[in-house]
Amino acid sequence: MIVSLLIIGVYGVNLTKPALAQKYQQIVVATVDGAEIQLDEILDLIEQLPPEYQNEPLTNYYDQMVDRVINVRLAAKAAEKSALSDDPEVIEDMRVAAQKVLADYWLRAEIAKSVTKEAIDKAYDAYVSDTASRExxxxxxxxxxxxxxxxxxxxxxxxxxxxxxxxxxxxxxxxxxxxxxxxxxxxxxxxxxxxxxxxxxxxxxxxxxxxxxxxxxxxxxxxxxRIAEAPSIEEMSPQLELNISNLSFARLVETLRADAKIQKKPLSDIEAEWQQSQESLESSTQ
CATH class of the missing domain: 3.10.50.40 (Chitinase A; domain 3)
Known part of the structure; x- marks a missing residue:
């Protein structure tokens, strides 16, 4: 559970995205001054909704989702014409956002490689063999x-x-x-x-x-x-896919961190630095 929350909450990778063919995801749902808005963008918004809403018919909030994207496009277009596009803070936020999107797609692609029929069959066989877990x-x-x-x-x-x-x-x-x-x-x-x-x-x-x-x-x-009867592989496939995905994610992150030089400050150091900056600010205003 923790890993799946990390995938969705930290990296934004939602592994429950509707299994639509790519050609359907690229259907144009609206245009803004000639620029296309594709169905895929609407699906991405839906994935950010609470789980209880994701299972509702698309007709319940299709117009709302499309209008939200249209509004964002219009606001972004207006912002591009302003001085905001040259603001250092905006540039940094855009860099971080682009980095996150790139990480999302890479993680999604790498994790998908591990969710194979062979892997699901192997995980199911292991579950069936582990009778202690079903006692x-x-x-x-x-x-x-x-x-x-x-x-x-x-x-x-x-x-x-x-x-x-x-x-x-x-x-x-x-x-x-x-x-x-x-x-x-x-x-x-x-x-x-x-x-x-x-x-x-x-x-x-x-x-x-x-x-x-x-x-x-x-x-x-x-x-x-007694030993409870194991569910069928069809019943267990969604959970097995999630388990395999979570394990793949954990291994990917472990490998990435092992190959990187990471220096992480403890919170106490951050608090001390913040306190010093506050004291300096107060001194300069006196």
């Missing part, structure tokens, strides 16, 4: 507010009390009326301390000591273990 458990629990009540519940269970009946009687959790049954869940679905305790149990056994979480004190019983 699920079925558990019940009794949730109470204090440790002593949980200890008392364990003692009753050791004396032969029925777990489900005891859960219905004393559990404060929402699963209490169902005998504490939580159904099947995989790793990552529960808070870590609960997950660790549940997956460590043998089927039919319960925790010999209370388990504390932010929700209270738990007594956990393991009802069953």
């Amino acid at each position: 699920e458990v079925k558990a019940s629990h009794i949730l109470v507010a204090d440790e002593q009540t949980a200890i008392s519940a364990i003692q009753k269970l050791e004396e032969g009390a029925d777990f489900a009946e005891l859960a219905r009687e004393i559990s404060t959790g929402p699963s209490g009326p169902n005998g504490g049954d939580l159904g099947y869940f995989g790793r990552g679905a529960m808070v870590p301390v609960f997950e660790q305790a549940a997956f460590a149990l043998d089927v039919g056994s319960f925790t010999s000591a209370p388990v504390q979480s932010q929700f209270g004190w738990h007594v956990i019983k393991l009802l069953d273990k």
Whole structure:
């Protein structure tokens, strides 16, 4: 997740761009004083929208997107006629923007080379073989507010009390009326301390000591273990493509950084320099 955010947030490479043929992306949607605006430019704007809007029909915001590009073109044309085009700050911002666009296209092209059918098949086979990642458990629990009540519940269970009946009687959790049954869940679905305790149990056994979480004190019983069926490769392809892309991005950046001489100032140095500049400015105005 972190890497994909880096790709989109830092470099602006959006790997979920609609898979339109290049000839369709070059369809002219408008002209401004004879200069063409192509569909590709509209799609780039759409990619910058929040995810919930990207899946909406293009008709919902097509006119708005085209008008936005037209307005930018007109403003840019007016700016070119002004002295702004010679402003050092503007020139520097344009240099940085051009550098970013170049980096975007290079990264997109390099990452695309790694997303092949062979790579997707290999990643899928590895996922199917890794049964541990698909292990699920079925558990019940009794949730109470204090440790002593949980200890008392364990003692009753050791004396032969029925777990489900005891859960219905004393559990404060929402699963209490169902005998504490939580159904099947995989790793990552529960808070870590609960997950660790549940997956460590043998089927039919319960925790010999209370388990504390932010929700209270738990007594956990393991009802069953299973390996969840792997989704089809068609279902997993989008996620596998994203995983491969993220890995490719990480390797590209690692290689680039290894071959470069990078000097990065710590934030404390920047803060000190800023403070000195502020003090100098104040002194000069006194």
